[in-house]
Amino acid sequence: MDASALIASLQDAVPGAQFEAASSVDLQTTIYAPREAVPDVARALRDRPDLAFTFLAELTAVDFWPTEPRFEVVYILVSLVHRARIRVKVRLNADDARVATVSGVWPAANWLEREVWDLFGIEFDGHPDPRRLLMPEDWEGYPLRKDYPVQIRKTPEYSQPLQVTAEQFRQSVERDRLTRR
Numbered sequence: 066m067d068a069s070a071l072i073a074s075l076q077d078a079v080p081g082a083q084f085e086a087a088s089s090v091d092l093q094t095t096i097y098a099p100r101e102a103v104p105d106v107a108r109a110l111r112d113r114p115d116l117a118f119t120f121l122a123e124l125t126a127v128d129f130w131p132t133e134p135r136f137e138v139v140y141i142l143v144s145l146v147h148r149a150r151i152r153v154k155v156r157l158n159a160d161d162a163r164v165a166t167v168s169g170v171w172p173a174a175n176w177l178e179r180e181v182w183d184l185f186g187i188e189f190d191g192h193p194d195p196r197r198l199l200m201p202e203d204w205e206g207y208p209l210r211k212d213y214p215v216q217i218r219k220t221p222e223y224s225q226p227l228q229v230t231a232e233q234f235r236q237s238v239e240r241d242r243l244t245r246r
Contacts, residue, residue, distance in 0.1 A: 066094055066147070066149050066151065067094060068086035068087070068094050068095065068096055069086065071094055071096055071116075071151060072084040072085075072086060072096060074109075074113065074115055074116060075096075075098075075106060075109055075110070078105075078106075078109035078113055079102050079105045079106055079109055081102075082098070082099050082101075082102040082105070082106065083099055084096050084097065084098055084099075085097040087152075087154060089152065093150055093151065093152050094149075094150075094151045094152065095151070095152040095153075095154065096151070096152075096153055096154070097153075097154050097155070097156060098153050098154070098155055099155075100155050100156070100157060100164050100165075103155060103164055103165050103167065104165045104166075104167065104169075104170070106153070107140075107167040107170040107171070108170055110142060110151075110153070111170055111171070116144065116147075117144045117145075117146045117147060118142035118143065118144045118149075118151065119143075119144065119145065119146075120142065120143040120144075120145060120171075121140065121141075121142055121167070121171035121173045121174055121177070122141045122142065122143050122150070123139070123140070123141040123177070124138070124139070124140050124141075124167075124173075124174055124177035124178060124181065125138075125139050125177070125181060126138050126139065126181045126184075126185045126187055126209075127139060128185060128209065128210050128211045129211075130159070130210065130211040130212050131212075133158055133159065134156040134157055134158050134159075135157065135158060135159035135162070136156070136157040136158075136159070136162050136185065136187055137154045137155065137156055137157070138154070138155045138157065138164055138181065138187060139152060139153075139154050140152070140153040140154075140155075140167070157187060162185075162186060162187045162188065163187065163188040163189070163190055164187065164188075164189060164190070165189070165190045165191055166178055166189040166190060166191045166192040166193075168189075168192060168193060169191075175192075175193065175194065176198065178192055179192070179194065179195070179196065179197075179198040180198050180199060182195065182198075183197050183198045183199050183200050183207070184199065184200075184207055184208055184209040185207050185209050185210060186206075186207035186210065
């Protein structure tokens, strides 16, 4: 499904919402959706027979600091019926990094939204369980933000690549085969 067909179908399902086609290096159909329409767009993507994106494969975010809009929430969806994948992106400003939850549409979004909140600080309005998932409860800040202070200071270490002869390599492979039998 190309971006123009997807946008036409979504504009029919969600009147008034402005969608935009986006380029991608992997040629996967990618569109931008408005933040206010995310719940309606999600339901349309799942429920319309011509779309049928019933599987949420991934939900993540990207930080473009210091530019605005700073964040993009990225939904990767799969339609098993139509054998298609799409990417839906939602732009968010740094001072209002929040979007409605889609966990009611795709239950798999529950933990993925918690992960994005925990690591980027993007809030999901209406989320059923907004607790930290990866970081300790007393953690301050959001580690995947580009302005997060790096606290580890370590001198880089360099090592030499392992060099073996062809005969040593063959002997090692043969020993491995004998132990796996």
